[in-house]
Amino acid sequence: MHDKIQSYLAPRRRDALDLLRRLVEIQSGSRNKPGLDRMAGEMATVLGEVLPDVRTLPFTEHGNMVQAMTAPAAKGRKGIVLVGHMDTVFPADTAFTAFREEGDRCHGPGVYDMKGGLVVAVHALKTLKHLGLLDDIPITVLCNSDEEIGSPASRPWIEKEAQGALAALVFEGGGADKNVVTGRKGRLGMLLTVQGQAGHAAKGGAKASAILELAHMIVALEGLNDGRDITLNVGLIEGGIGPNTVPELATAALDARFLTPQGRQRLEKDLNRIVSRTTIPGTVATLIEQSGRPAMPQSEGNRRLYAMAREQAQIFGYDLPEELRSGVSDANFIAGLDVPVLDGLGPVGDLDHSDLEYILKDTLSERAALTAATIAAIWNHATSA
Structure with a gap:
């Protein structure tokens, strides 16, 4: 044949x-x-x-x-x-x-x-x-x-x-x-949104900056990369309206990959942990899955x-x-x-x-x-x- x-x-x-x-x-x-x-x-x-x-x-x-x-x-x-x-x-x-x-x-x-x-x-x-x-x-x-x-x-x-x-x-x-x-690998495409409180940047003092909170979360999210099972990338960030305004809103688009269904479960657990614990008082974060494929x-x-x-x-x-x-x-x-x-x-x-x-x-x-x-x-x- x-x-x-x-x-x-x-x-x-x-x-x-x-x-x-x-x-x-x-x-x-x-x-x-x-x-x-x-x-x-x-x-x-x-x-x-x-x-x-x-x-x-x-x-x-x-x-x-x-x-x-x-x-x-x-x-x-x-x-x-x-x-x-x-x-x-x-x-x-x-x-x-x-x-x-x-x-x-x-x-x-x-x-x-x-x-x-x-x-x-x-x-x-x-x-x-x-x-x-x-x-x-x-x-x-x-x-x-x-x-x-x-x-x-x-x-x-x-x-x-x-x-x-x-x-x-x-x-x-x-x-x-x-x-x-x-x-x-499987994939999750997600949007992370941080809500803060707007204000005048010149006033100084404590500020509920959505961008500052997002920066803390990005560092934690990138730390989830383990070299094999989990791969995560923050590829697009947006926020603020100008340099003299405390940013009220900031977003980040995430791409995460995982080898197994168990890897996905571990990834989702870690994502929820990071998003639920804000560092900057007065800010709150939400994470929405926009697309995905199983492993x-x-x-x-x-x-x-x-x-x-x-x-x-x-x-x-x-x-x-x-x-x-x-x-x-x-x-x-x-x-x-x-x-x-x-x-x-x-x-x-x-x-x-x-x-x-x-x-x-x-x-x-x-x-x-x-x-x-x-x-x-x-x-x-x-x-x-």
Whole structure:
């Protein structure tokens, strides 16, 4: 089978690059609904060439999304869920819009995060169709439009479709050493608000300065970093109206990461302790969770998927290291359902979220071959058990 997979994909490397170019040249920042709707239309068309059941899901406040299924999945059979996002971090007015090929690399917005991953998924499905396997395997493909802003609209949909699945594969970019992702830290995005008492700065004496209290809390919050389990960053602070006024209000935006559910519990306990104990009399603080994703531990189920994928890679002639990433993805939500999930199946590259973003061209086909073989292995294991 592996020789047949490579024989099918090898002459189609240019097709993969041409599809990537088409997707990258559609500006699809998370807030650019017209661009995202064009992306959804393109993905629906491409997936419609492979799968018999393709649906475009309309959204008012977010870009439209796409769900595509094999015939068994369309009949309600649970199987394998493939997940990829169509949005990028680059806004509609960005100057970073061009796709270009340069040596063994491709550059452009989303080539790595994660339009390259969408191309990998499409070509893996085309390969399975060529091999005659799609008629039997229940596969559901989910393309969402809001991952880069926390998946607020797509999370319930992803969780509904992934619930009870045999496995899920997510197509964020692969690691520099061809790594795939078996675990991710969870994330909390929070807003800390300190309320003080306004006054004239020239009067001196004791003052209920919201900024001064916030400064004390920032030092305590940054002290929660432990080098492994907990990572916390205060990335944006605002407050006050002028240098001669005691600030009545100050805020700080926090990003916190944790490895395990237990780590989250410990983090929340420490956050509540810090916020409840003000240092400056006359001030009070509140902390509101604005977004978040559960941790994706390197579970036994994830490791079983990884072992199957690694076996396929070794047959193809290379090793496949696993990786624990601090960044989050939609794989975190799926892991929270106790569904085995493997992430990082997109092409190898780097420098995402910048205008230097790139992938290695040949890894589009390489990852498509790995994905096709892994899907076949998962299904063979499930049906022979």
